[in-house]
Amino acid sequence: MATMKSALSKDQEKQLLSLFSRVKLHLLHKASIHGFTANVFHRHCDNQGPTVIVAYNAAGFIYGAYTSKDYTQGGEGVNDEKTFLYSISAERNKPLRVSNPGTGFNFQAADMHGNDLTLTEQKQQLMKAILNYKPDIKTVHQARVLLVGPIGAGKSSFFNSINSAFRGNMTSQAIAGTAGESFRTYTIKAGKGGCAVPLILCDTMGLEEKGGLDIEDLVNIYKGHIKDRYQFSTSGPILTDAPGYQKHVTLSDRIHCVVYVVDTCKVSILSQKMLEKLCAIRRKTNQLGIPQLLLMTKVDEACPLVAEDLKNVYRSFYIQKKARELSEALGIPLSCILPVKNYSEELDLDQDTDTLLFGAVQHMLNFADSFFENQAEIQEGNDQMELYRSSDISRPDYQEHKEHQII
Secondary structure (H helix, E strand, O other): OOOOOOOOOHHHHHHHHOOOOOOOOOOOOOHHHHOOOHHHHHHHHEOOOOEEEEEEOOOOOEEEEEEOOOEOOOOOOOOOOOOEEEEEOOOOOOOEEEOOOOOOOOOOHHHHHOOHHHHHHHHHHHHHHHHOOOOOOOOOOOEEEEEEOEOOOOHHHHHHHHHHHHHOOOOOOOOOOOOOOEOEEEEEEOOOOOOEEEEEEEEOOOEOOOOEOOHHHHHHHHOOOEOOOOEOOOOOOOOOOOOOEOOOOOHHHOOOEEEEEEEHHHHHHOOHHHHHHHHHHHHHHHHOOOOEEEEEEOHHHHOHHHHHOHHHHHOOHHHHHHHHHHHHHHOOOHHHEEEOOOOOOOOOOOHHHHHHHHHHHHHHHHHHHHHHHHHHHHHHHHHHHHHHHHOOOOHHHHHHHHHHHHO
16 A cells, blocks of 8 residues: 655645654545545544644645544543644744633634635535525526626626536636627536526627617517527517517516626726616616626736735725726616626636625625515515405495495
């Protein structure tokens, strides 16, 4: 059997050994080989005497804990005055050591592991919330979200990025960077062969100053009349007898949230005609009572600070400035404008990118819920009208009885 080797570099191992007086370390368990389960860990590490755990993360931190007692599966607490936590980072000359004999430890997560665990938990919580989402209306099982924006803004790339984040690997189902002329609906799977995410992303042809998507066609999409893969015509909006027109629609066919997609790098150079077209679409969308969000894509290309570290996206004054410009030009509240980064050249997924993407999806589902709540109120009003009409025959008796009570 091949000998296991530690992933620690010589310098990292030297720093780890500096935490002790004179010790010799023996590698008992390696999760990447033996597996990341508690049972296997205890099988290898229980009753082995003083033990140190070493963990690694994507942020470059090496951290863990030391105990002078035996690991066991007894389920009882153990008092160990020699135990401590530690962290090794390239940014520090010597390891961070945190000891507090008693019941707990006091430390900053950023110092211990760069907040990498917090980000992982946030991503997992967002993914879980999205997968567990259920619309309030029983007849609707998935929220339908329409992406609207100029050609090249990143609509198709956003779908590919969301799909990749849920699949756990890079995908390219929607053809990005092209001026498509069809209406597409995309389902998303959680992992290869996994369950469907309760979200359908709808993509349509990009907006242009002259031509592009007709507002009448857009209204038909909103109302659920346009079928998947319908090719738009440059001669005019779809006719009711066209093969791509769906006459009988239900609430599940309609659009529940509209998301405008704008390239952050081009906010300052959006033409007046394009802004007017977006404003006209907003007015029509408002009339139909559909909630709206705006995605600012390519934030890393627009701001060097964000390119250096995506976590700076909400600290960037430049990104804030561009968000305010869009808010003022289109009348969209700042709270409805979300910065995101799509995958474009990357070969591997990135935790910061996934977290921003999942956060955007969570907002879309929240806004879709607002649409469903409004529809439920409308439906409730319609039901009351039906009840009122069904009692029309007896209304004279009811009125006489009511007048008698007043007298």
